[in-house]
Amino acid sequence: MTMGEFSRSVVGIVAVLVAASVVAGVGVGGAAATDHVGIEQSGATLAVTIDQSAFGIDDTENATVAVEIAGTEIASGEGAVSTSGGTNRYEIDLTADDSLADQDLSSANVTVLPEAGNESTVSGLDLRYVKLSDSGARYDGSKLVLPVSTAIGIPDGTTVELAGRAGGESGTLTATMRSSGTELVVSRTDAFATLALADRNLSVSSTGAVELDGGTYNIRENAGEEAGASLDGSSLVVNHPLLFEEREYTLTITTTQDGADVLTTRSGIAGDGSITVEHGGTAQAETEVTFEHGDVALGTVAVSLGTGPTADLSADGQNVTVNGRLGGEGETNVTVFAGESYEQRAQLSGVPYQNNTVLFGETGHELANASYLLLFEPDSGEPFASSVDAGGGDALVNSVGGGSSLGFLPSFDLGTAFGIPILAIIAVGVLFALIVIVAVWFLIRGNGDDNAGGGGTSIMEVNVRLLDGMTNELIDQPTRIEFEPTRERSSNGPVTRTIRGEDTVEVPQTTHRVSPALDAVQQTDSVSPANQQVKLSIPPKSEQITVQAAGTDIRLPDATVELAFPDGSTDERTTDDDGTAAFKVPYTVDERDCELTVDHDRYRSTTTGLTGSVALEPLTGGARVDARLDSERAPDVDVVVEPDDEYTQRVADPKTATTGAEGAVLVEDLPVGAYVAHLNFEDSDTVETTPASFEVTADQQVTETIDATFSFQLNDDQRRRIDDLHRDISELTPSNRDGAIPYYFGNVLSTVLSTVDEFEDAGVVFVSHGVDPDDATEATIMAVDDAVDYTRTAMTNKQNVDLFSACRGLREARVKWDGDVSVTNFVAFLGDEKANHRQEMISRLESVDGILNEKQDAVSTVTPARDQYDQVREHATGLQDLSPAEQRAHFFVGLQFLDAIESMFDQPELVDRLEETVF
Known part of the structure; x- marks a missing residue:
């Protein structure tokens, strides 16, 4: 199926329950207290049979029975619905009493009271029943909501298990009843992830005593209604109910500009229901983004990436000049789209460029005078799209029917009688030539690789061990590994594989340089047909913690910082003169599960998650200052308290307070350390005072007395x-x-x-x-x-x-x-x-x-x-x-x-x- 066919097959489908009107008639089993009474459930109906002879009933009597469920009489039969073989059969509608819907009937007591007496009781039957509606399934966040038509004996909040099947896969789904018995909510569990990725249609059937219609939900298109994408700098971020953590997905970018087809693809690993794929920060065409797993689309969303630069085609069709985007020299991959619908016509690798001119002629290709959309992916710089409007044509020069090659076949008019035989002859010739080329290529590759394992094999299996460089343990999380051929003229390009811990992957048989596709990780190894094992050690993550005083930019040296890891181990450091402490965190450790504890002799200790900056509140105390003038209490006098050591002078400001009627004042919230206090008589020549020095300790109050002398005399x-x-x-x-x-x-x-x-x-x-x-x-x-x-x-x-x-x-x-x-x-x-x-x-x-x-x-x-x-x-x-x-x-x-x-x-x-x- 082509991308366009697939897209048309999924767009516009609404999640429905198919064939929901067919009620599954599988009974939940029957039980009897005696040989004379039988009870069984069929859907929403309870069937009761009694032995005529045991209760003295003959065929001509229209005897009745009463039935109690969980102590509630729900029906009193008007007579048997059928009489045969010496038994009477009665049918009780379980939906007749609304109170049953709000009770848990997983182990209900059922009592049968025949008219003729001889009470008989059957206990412990599971009478729960649910029937789904025929439409209205939807997603609520990441949960699938199934609408309920009928529910008996399953109150809100009750959890039930459903048997699910999709694409040959089966699993047990967990669902919870809510909204007054009108909805079953299926959680996104591991089983649901498997089923969701297996096929577009999810079948739900009975598990235990719960009877469900064998309906089919198109969960794929339901999920598409909840999809969302956004452009965040150089990354595309997509949220989607059917993205599952640690699974790799493919991102396909198509343009809406003049109906062009696929521009390019990227891949990424989802985490917690969303996925971020690096795509470059430069402007692109107006695009649509589709995430896929295999060939199953998970929804299409629109995201605007701007418009690329214009480009001009040379007269001979061998060069394209791009305005201001390919300066200097280098190579670029080029994807060519042409025709009225901008179909993909070619993908070229290693096309050289020089001073904004792309040299198609260097690769043996040329473009006709037509309109194109070109996607450039240069070896340096960001990818971008560019339009070429040379007019005149609808196809590539020397191409037949929009194939994926350029510039080596003559052009024919296929509408003539002469053109069709010629085309057939050419097609046979091309096919024969391709067979010869492929055979020669395999022969050359098999014999020409110095490290070949013999036999001309093109694929080899490589054993990869991915280790945490700090703990030397296997990294048990999906990690992308890049295999890059070491030979400059190799026909194979780099390939990426995702492994978890230790795994065996298939790659083209040649010598590769192997490295993890991770930012800031330069560690590499190599594999070849002669050595098909590789061990990569991922270095630990570096974390630098800065400790500073709260509300200031003052950094704190000599703070003790303890980092606690999820396994209970700890690492302790002391901040340097710049207030920083550096830690190494194993690659396999999630920083969100780590904890920091910071202590300082002048600040309050704190515990927080692993973060780059920790602010500490200072330890404080207070000082009571008693002012005396000629040994008398001095009210209404200003007392000035000033920091008096290197630490307090950095973190505290002078404070001024006025004594009360008793000649005293309390100065609070002073960071611990040394201070000096004096009485403020700056405007008086008649008062002499001596400052008092004191030390403030945490959560304590110190008392100091300051004496002053009055020395006025009449002249x-x-x-x-x-x-x-x-x-x-x-x-x-x-x-x-x-x-x-x-x-x-x-x-x-x-x-x-x-x-x-x-x-x-x-x-x-x-x-x-x-x-x-x-x-x-x-x-x-x-x-x-x-x-x-x-x-x-x-x-x-x-x-x-x-x-x-x-x-x-x-x-x-x-x-x-x-x-x-x-x-x-x-x-x-x-x-x-x-x-x-x-x-x-x-x-x-x-x-x-x-x-x-x-x-x-x-x-x-x-x-x-x-x-x-x-x-x-x-x-x-x-x-x-x-x-x-x-x-x-x-x-x-x-x-x-x-x-x-x-x-x-x-x-x-x-x-x-x-x-x-x-x-």
């Missing part, structure tokens, strides 16, 4: 100005008139100014709020100095002077302001950069203004309070040119005055002055 100029301000404040109280109210406001300023004297002992406060004590001192002196001036202005107002003069008759009073001003809240106010102090001042002014308006009717005058209020408000609006620290100091003093103004109405001595009416 002489600051002390002098503070003394001057205290004198100025005391002078606010006049000696020649009542001084109670001026003294009260002066006391506000004395209280604020006195906090400066405590700055030298308030290191923790300044550090925790980030305030420089020198800046705070200068800002406070400035704010108090300005406040003395505007308080003096308010207290020397003429109306106030008259009031104070009028109050000289009152008892002298020195009332102090009861406000609470501490170093802590003052420094906190100065260091709070986020608060809106201006808005706070505005709100407080509005509040105190309302109080003054309210008190105005309660006393004779509020002038001293109002004038001081006006001075504070006016001063607060003119601070734009000051630094932020200076502004905050002025706002703080102003807020203390507003508090004093509000609370002065709670002081009786001061209220007495405001109620004075004679002034």
Whole structure:
């Protein structure tokens, strides 16, 4: 059968069950509890016979029976269907009760209850039955699904065995019921592989107690619906339900361009339901791909490989110029397709080419002016197809009827009476010449081979042993071996055979160089008629493992890497300075069954499959740092932890954390190793600290205490100005008139100014709020100095002077302001950069203004309070040119005055002055 005939015989066939309407009538056997009752199954019918005499029934009686199966009464006969020979026969339809389909009836109890009594029971019958539908078989993945018409006693999930036969082969198939008893799913087992490859038609018959129709499924065409192919770089990958692992298949590539026939073939070994065949990465024609085993097609799928370059035919037909694909010099195999359907006309080997010109004339051949499709397979480079459109003809020059030779016969017109006898004469002559040539060739080959075994034998058997170079064991998996003739002018080309372990193969009888057809394997041997044994040792596979830190590109030297093989043996290596360890894996070992365990003293161990790169998570611990300033806990202080050895400096970054209210902070997730910690006082000249070094260990917490010293002192100029301000404040109280109210406001300023004297002992406060004590001192002196001036202005107002003069008759009073001003809240106010102090001042002014308006009717005058209020408000609006620290100091003093103004109405001595009416 030709390829085209075969393709036409299989394309479009739908998987069907043939003759499924013929129900197999083979019984599953019968059994009886007594000699008086008989039971047998025939398909979906249960036949019951009873002895008339045993139950007192005569021929004229229409007696009935009841039948229970697995405790369920499924039928009550209306009477015997036949009566003869002293027996009554009853037929029970097993499909009458749907509940039987969901029960396992592989060992069913059957009870027969004749109307006349004398109960009789038959136990342990296998009543399972299945009948297949007449169409709808399909593939589900790699499993064959057979549609079920009737199923009794086989619940979903039940596994049954079927007898299969195909092409003279037989085997037991495993099938599972599913989809509520409507499908039997046949697994792709070894038996199924044998049957699938034996013939296109699979016959299924009974096994055990399961009755199946003797139907036939065209499993080949069913499988074709599931086939798929794709182009992956230089490989064609085909998935197919009928590809079986470790079997070799043939790939046939045909073009759809203008109906051309087969372009070329490749072969490959399938693995786990798919097959990859190297085909070169260059552009080809639009093609179809067919996989075959023997002459049985397994499905045809389309795959696009692009379009090849154009080519031009020389005038004499002896040269073909290919645009840009055959540079330099070399040889190429050429397959020639021609005619309207592009039939294959010739296959030429070793055609020379030079600078993109293929020299057909060098081989004694020439092409006529016609259209061709040429498939080039050069000795270097990738195969490609090219079209030649020279017009003019439909055949090769000097060829007859599209044969496979070129250029040595004259052309005749076969449509004439003269042409036919001439053709017959030529045909006889050619046949005779071929016989003579073949005889001479065998004679020359038999006598001319230095290594010939005698007798002119053209085929020899070679014993091949394929060994694992590491274990010296036979390689028990299919491996392609290439036999290449060593003689340059040998008429035989390279041949490839697939062997497994040790095998005997047939090859042309000549000296061959033998090598495994495997990438990166250069080991070779030779065979000849005088030495027909060869031993090939396949070297182990090299695996290089790189160990690195997870999430980084840091490679880890000194890691221990253990490789465990499937047989339990292990190999251990230590990574080098580049973090790599090299292993040898026996060729016969599947890397997927190996396991890696990696250990490192600074990283967590891990176990994984064999892979080229392993990432380790670092071992980590933590550190608690207690910050102390002048032996006091220091809250809100930044602690900086920095790596302090070669390893931690590579894998860890510095970390900064802030102490809490207790003056401590916990720094976690530090890779094990050496660290140094210090308190961050970079902006302060008044704090001195000593770093602390410590070691972090895996899953532990270390505690370190860091002490700092605060060393601020007021300078002489600051002390002098503070003394001057205290004198100025005391002078606010006049000696020649009542001084109670001026003294009260002066006391506000004395209280604020006195906090400066405590700055030298308030290191923790300044550090925790980030305030420089020198800046705070200068800002406070400035704010108090300005406040003395505007308080003096308010207290020397003429109306106030008259009031104070009028109050000289009152008892002298020195009332102090009861406000609470501490170093802590003052420094906190100065260091709070986020608060809106201006808005706070505005709100407080509005509040105190309302109080003054309210008190105005309660006393004779509020002038001293109002004038001081006006001075504070006016001063607060003119601070734009000051630094932020200076502004905050002025706002703080102003807020203390507003508090004093509000609370002065709670002081009786001061209220007495405001109620004075004679002034």
